Amino acid sequence: MKLYWNVRCGSFAPEAVAAEAGIALERVRTDVRNDASAYAGLRALNPMGQVPTLVLEDGRVITESAAICLWFADLVPEAGLLPPPDSPDRAWVLRWLLFLACEAYPADLLEAYPERYTTDPDAVAAVRAAGSARLDRDWEIVEAALGEGPYLLGETFSLFDPYAAMILAWHRDPKALLARSPKLARLLDAVMARPKIAPLWDEYDLGVRL
Ligand SMILES: N[C@@H](CCC(=O)N[C@@H](CS)C(=O)NCC(=O)O)C(=O)O
Secondary structure, three states: EEEEEEOOOOHHHHHHHHHOOOOEEEEEEEOOOOOHHHHHOOOOOOOOOOOOOEEEOOOEEEEOHHHHHHHHHOOOOHHHHOOOOOOOHHHHHHHHHHHHHHHHHHHHHHHHHHHHHHHOHHHHHHHHHHHHHHHHHHHHHHHHHHOOEEOOOEOOOHHHHHHHHHHHHHOOOOHHHHHHHHHHHHHHHHHHHHOHHHHHHOOOOOOOOO
16 A cells, blocks of 8 residues: 655654554655645545545555554554453544544644635635634643543553644644643653654654644
């Protein structure tokens, strides 16, 4: 399988899940922001022109970071990255994974690309501010849902954890966020310390702004 990825981007979580599961990927770094020809090539596969974009062995293209994480976890069930179908823990992981993918990730995009979400140039700053406020509220909700940790499922690591770490690392002021969110801070520390994830964290340049 071929994965289009870029530093500081949403391909981190799928790559972390693949690393934990021992799934080998052909990796294609695609600088969606600065490399016009790479971006055009990516758009030929994914009309959104976004990473992550995964090309399966049968040629089908899979987008959406959460879908790719779930697919990788299902490929290697013995890695235990997603609880089994009859476990309530699975519902818990799915709830919070999709909360991040459908709620927090879009709030981050609102903050990062506010001009895409309004036709009024005078409204750009207000859209960005609304994205920031929504993202902070989202993290308050996740902080309140976490237990003793360090992970969502306590001592048991799941695919939720690198997904959360990725979006945490994008925060405009991670120091302030983590200072007021001790459970998120503990989760992030635990994810970053995992031997199969730490090299990827560095390669993705996620740590520098913490
Ligand atoms: N819903 C998508 C969002 C992916 C996304 O927005 N990726 C960003 C990088 S974090 C990107 O490629 N942005 C380039 C662009 O939108 O032009 C997912 O979860 O995979």
